[in-house]
Amino acid sequence: MTESGRLLKEILERGRAEARRSGSTVVEAEHLLLALAAHPGTSAQHVLAAADLGRDAVRAALDREFAVSLRVAGVELSDVDLPVATADPERAVGLGTSAKLVLDRAVRRAGLGPGRIRPAHLLLGLLDAEVGTVPRALALAGVDRLELVRRARAALAEEEDR
Amino acid sequence: MAGAGTVTDTDPADALAAVAALRRLGDRLEDSAVESAMRAGWGWPQVAEALGVTRQAVHKKHAKRLIAAGVALRRRDA
Numbered sequence: 001m002t003e004s005g006r007l008l009k010e011i012l013e014r015g016r017a018e019a020r021r022s023g024s025t026v027v028e029a030e031h032l033l034l035a036l037a038a039h040p041g042t043s044a045q046h047v048l049a050a051a052d053l054g055r056d057a058v059r060a061a062l063d064r065e066f067a068v069s070l071r072v073a074g075v076e077l078s079d080v081d082l083p084v085a086t087a088d089p090e091r092a093v094g095l096g097t098s099a100k101l102v103l104d105r106a107v108r109r110a111g112l113g114p115g116r117i118r119p120a121h122l123l124l125g126l127l128d129a130e131v132g133t134v135p136r137a138l139a140l141a142g143v144d145r146l147e148l149v150r151r152a153r154a155a156l157a158e159e160e161d162r
Numbered sequence: 163m164a165g166a167g168t169v170t171d172t173d174p175a176d177a178l179a180a181v182a183a184l185r186r187l188g189d190r191l192e193d194s195a196v197e198s199a200m201r202a203g204w205g206w207p208q209v210a211e212a213l214g215v216t217r218q219a220v221h222k223k224h225a226k227r228l229i230a231a232g233v234a235l236r237r238r239d240a
Contacts, residue, residue, distance in 0.1 A: 023189070023190055023193050024186075024189075025189070065179070065183075066183050066186065066187075069176070069179040069180050069182065069183035070180065070183045070184065070187060072172055072176045072177060072179065072180035073180040073181075073183070073184055075184070075187065077187075080187070080191075082190060082191065082194065083194045083197075083198065084194065085190070085193035085194040085196075085197045085227075086197060086227065086228075086230070086231035086233075087227070088226055088227035088230050088231075089230065090226070090230060091226070091227065131175055131178075132179075132182075133179070133182065136175070136179055
């Protein structure tokens with residue numbers, strides 16, 4: 001397996017763990033963002049960290065998006081008694097629609113086969129979404145999405161020069 | 163029909179995000195409510211009927227998780 005393939009596999013596995021942890025039955029785009037922010041040593045993680053988006057900051061931004069969106073429907077999350085259900089550590093977690101879209105966009109960004117997708121391509125795949133949970137969470141956190149795209153592309157160009 | 167403050171006055175992005183968030187909230191509530199009921203000794207048929215779904219559906223969705231969580235389950239047809 002190529003270095004890129006191995007990294008992609010590790011990040012998807014981390015995304016699955018994030019999905020299980022949040023009680024989701026499938027991996028969504030937001031879980032891939034959490035995984036990228038948490039996976040050490042990649043250029044995608046560096047780009048996110050430089051924008052103050054560590055794993056916990058991403059989690060906080062996603063939680064805020066959840067609360068804000070529920071409020072549109074008149075639901076105040078603080079009023080809902082939400083006991084945490086026990087997660088199933090063995091649960092098979094497939095890819096949800098939003099995560100598949102991220103992968104499709106990452107492939108397009110990479111212009112290569114899926115085995116050649118680097119974490120920064122995955123990040124670009126996430127940042128290419130204009131609607132949905134991830135761009136809303138980033139906007140609420142005051143993050144300039146297009147600036148992140150620029151930085152991720154610069155990081156990729158630097159990697160390719162090496 | 164739509165008066166001030168109805169969801170139709172809302173930015174479509176906000177309205178659609180609210181739908182997505184409500185679905186997620188519903189899933190989370192279901193997980194915790196089913197777990198609480200089973201811990202309180204409810205059987206699958208009652209839980210299923212209360213949710214308005216089939217017993218098979220609720221069992222398939224939650225049994226493995228609850229067994230892993232160590233919840234003492236009553237017999238499936240109890």
